[in-house]
Amino acid sequence: MISPKKSYSVDEATKKLEGYCAYQDRCHKEVISKLREMHMIPQAIDLIIAHLIQENFLNEERFAKSYARGKFNIKKWGKNRIVNELKHREISKYNINMALKEIEPKEYIKTFNALAKKRLAEIREKDLQKRRKKLADYLLYRGWESGLVYEKVYELVPNK
Template sequence: MEKKSNISLSEVIQKLEYYCSYQERCHQEVRDKLKQFQLTSLERDTVVVHLIDHNYLNEERYAELFAISKFHQKFWGKKRITSELKARYISAYLITKALNAIPEDEYQNTFLSLAERHWNSLSDTDLYKKRKKCCDFMLRKGWESDKVLDLIMNYEL
């Protein structure tokens, strides 16, 4: 049996409105936040529905902003963005839509400049070690393996 909280439902709604207003949130983050309030499942559902109805919670907007910001700020590739969004239980349709928001020419230019910058930062003289380190770095960032291998193996950066 679930415990009843000392805080009123309207206070929880107000707190969650603030929580969602200063940063985009996905449904899973809101559900996790709601766990700190001892609410019944009906009350939790009521809060989530209220946030969706009043546009505080929008997974499409969240996914697009997440994809674009991680691409621009952390230089993540589409594979890493996809896995991070899946970990947040975002639907495949919204993930595809979010990835399509990234301009393809900008994606390609970022890929090339990031690879070149990392290649130039490596001090190894052994070409094979340097290729492996650069390849591992790009794969950790979530860039597609075929693109990375093609670039690293066929071109001298």
């Protein structure tokens, strides 16, 4: 038996989305997706989005900044990965640039160096080339710039 779809009035949906946005910063794409899941019509979506922006529940610049800080500090992502993920969420170029300013350059390099050393210690491969490749692949996947990665790989895994 299929359960009937719950329908929401604009006021109910607005209250529900206020809670959704208050719990954690959200981007417009996430909120629109949530409203579509709730089977709201396009006019209602526009109305609710406008209300959320007006009441400061929804702010893309704030979202981009907290996203960049969080992914860098917690997941140790590099700028490339952060930029790609923000683009995927349809964040504007301006907001992406503002978000990247949240990451201190000294802290960025310090985190990169610590991450590279930690990962190298975990790699059990004996072959030098395979060791370098595993380290480089790991760092590139995490979104660190290729220039930084290859420089660090050759510094940490020198030719013998």
